Amino acid sequence: VTIRESLEVRERLESGATLPAEWYVDADVFRLERERIFEHTWQCVGIAEGLQSPGDYLTATVAEVPVVVVRNKAKGLRGFVNVCRHRCSEVVLEPHGHRNVLQCHYHAWTYDLDGQLISAPRSDREPDFDLADYCLVPVQVGALGPYVFVNLDLDAPPLAHYLADLPERMRVDGLELDGLVYNGHWEQEVAANWKVVVENFDECYHCPVAHPGFSKVMEVDPEGYRLEWGTWTSRAVTPLRTYPGGPDGHYPYDVSGPVKVGQFAYLWPTFTINQSPGPRAVTAFYMVPLAPERTLLVTESHIDPTTPDAVVKDRTDFTREVFNEDVVLVESVQRGLRSGRVRHGRLLLDSERLIQHFQLLVSSALDSSADRGC
Ligand code: FES
Ligand SMILES: [Fe+2]
Numbered sequence: 001v002t003i004r005e006s007l008e009v010r011e012r013l014e015s016g017a018t019l020p021a022e023w024y025v026d027a028d029v030f031r032l033e034r035e036r037i038f039e040h041t042w043q044c045v046g047i048a049e050g051l052q053s054p055g056d057y058l059t060a061t062v063a064e065v066p067v068v069v070v071r072n073k074a075k076g077l078r079g080f081v082n083v084c085r086h087r088c089s090e091v092v093l094e095p096h097g098h099r100n101v102l103q104c105h106y107h108a109w110t111y112d113l114d115g116q117l118i119s120a121p122r123s124d125r126e127p128d129f130d131l132a133d134y135c136l137v138p139v140q141v142g143a144l145g146p147y148v149f150v151n152l153d154l155d156a157p158p159l160a161h162y163l164a165d166l167p168e169r170m171r172v173d174g175l176e177l178d179g180l181v182y183n184g185h186w187e188q189e190v191a192a193n194w195k196v197v198v199e200n201f202d203e204c205y206h207c208p209v210a211h212p213g214f215s216k217v218m219e220v221d222p223e224g225y226r227l228e229w230g231t232w233t234s235r236a237v238t239p240l241r242t243y244p245g246g247p248d249g250h251y252p253y254d255v256s257g258p259v260k261v262g263q264f265a266y267l268w269p270t271f272t273i274n275q276s277p278g279p280r281a282v283t284a285f286y287m288v289p290l291a292p293e294r295t296l297l298v299t300e301s302h303i304d305p306t307t308p309d310a311v312v313k314d315r316t317d318f319t320r321e322v323f324n325e326d327v328v329l330v331e332s333v334q335r336g337l338r339s340g341r342v343r344h345g346r347l348l349l350d351s352e353r354l355i356q357h358f359q360l361l362v363s364s365a366l367d368s369s370a371d372r373g374c
Contacts, residue, residue, distance in 0.1 A: 006367035038063035145177030253314035
């Protein structure tokens, strides 16, 4: 993406046009996004529930780089590129587990929980071999409540810098990350570019049309639906409907509870955190870009442990229903973008301002003249 192209796109974005359709299918753009966005930003890799004791670990892939996050002996979280310094096998293969040391499954080079190489079979026969020269490559680790993040760039500002006042704003509207219990995980691969998924998340213009169940619970008209954004985050807040919408006159789940508003927050580039009215509960939803037209969607859910089982089930069904409706939408958009017959869409900024905010971040990040510290 040349400077001239970036500036041209930027001008169009300011006036409400969307990013060019080819940015959602082109392998070169995807590669550039990896270099300029995903190698320098905070990516969620899972939850901390399985990382309580020294030696507990999880593995993930960030910008096509295998990573491992482990609880060390000092009880801190450490993160490493999960690639052996011997001959580049992944050190750990399992998605999560517990180990006293990180021993490579290929030739048993063995690293401690701080990434130091502590043994390499037969290396004592090599005259110049010093274990200290071959520690695992570190990555940054951060956390928000139970969510664990990794940043491949050791010079990137901390996660808190990007979150800024978002956690406090969410707390004011009832988002509680402490005292909840884990309520399950699901993931699904979809045939859409990651940006299509973010953009679908960033607006509720489609809610009355595509989410009848959701629209029974929360106000979805522009007067009730508040949008706000900061440098790296954005958020929509909407109250519980005072009466259920729709002809059948009932809510899809029991909405009684302390939480009176829905909120849907986004952190650049691929993380969202969400709350629906009713019992205290939170759902994180994040994306792992796999290819220009393939994205893994991951959902992690937590809920107040006193919530009755029937309510937990109804809420889980509700969330899944909205998720499934969104999958149909994003895959449909992807087919339209791939056609290349409509190069720029047109945002309605009153309802879709957060998409513009997101697309400006994308275009700035890809602008070859921009500071890479995005
Ligand atoms: S590649 Fe890891 S020990 Fe050989
Ligand atoms: Fe949706």
